[in-house]
């Protein structure tokens with residue numbers, strides 16, 4: 573229902589598209605997603621000479637400028653973020669920023685914030701031409717069903733910050749769907765923290781688990797078939813603070 577509202581806004585608010593790039597991982601993640609409904613991304617498998625990996629290094633400092641998420645009130649957990657929407661053209665792979673809007677999720681998917689409109693600062697413009705961002709979009713595009721010509725790509729830059737003796741919760745809502753067709757978690761970097769193991773479940777049964785550690789690690793997941801969760805983060809001894817920086821994406825077709 574919600575997705576039907578996007579088309580007019582999408583094209584009315586879009587900026588010129590950045591050209592397509594396809595990320596070069598050393599396994600065919602898109603084929604795994606098509607076959608199994610999920611695929612893990614291994615950052616160590618990125619071509620070390622690639623433009624995309626350089627793009628990933630350029631991205632990391634942008635996480636230092638994220639803005640406190642005022643809606644999250646979980647003791648010990650500080651979340652900073654920015655959010656923007658993009659149009660992904662399946663045929664061409666072009667990625668174009670859409671007009672900025674409030675963010676909301678259905679109550680059935682997010683027990684903490686479902687039904688609430690949340691206002692986040694937009695992602696910085698540098699993102700729009702970044703080879704890692706575009707490469708990831710290009711990779712995911714290969715896994716998306718091509719019966720839809722355009723997909724809305726909800727893009728969240730998120731930092732979970734840990735200070736003091738508390739543990740921080742990257743996913744305070746527990747195992748859940750995000751409410752899209754496909755989602756992606758992509759590790760930008762983590763420092764001074766342990767934990768943060770991501771597990772996916774199919775019909776309540778554990779289907780896979782991995783801790784995203786290295787930049788470029790990640791998960792592409794069919795959000796309709798699996799739920800996901802991530803364990804709390806704790807400071808590694810000797811650190812006063814730490815953080816876990818990720819990209820979170822939600823993909824839904826534009827079907828009007």
Ligand SMILES: [Fe+2]
Nearest residue numbers: 748749750800
């Ligand atoms: Fe989620």
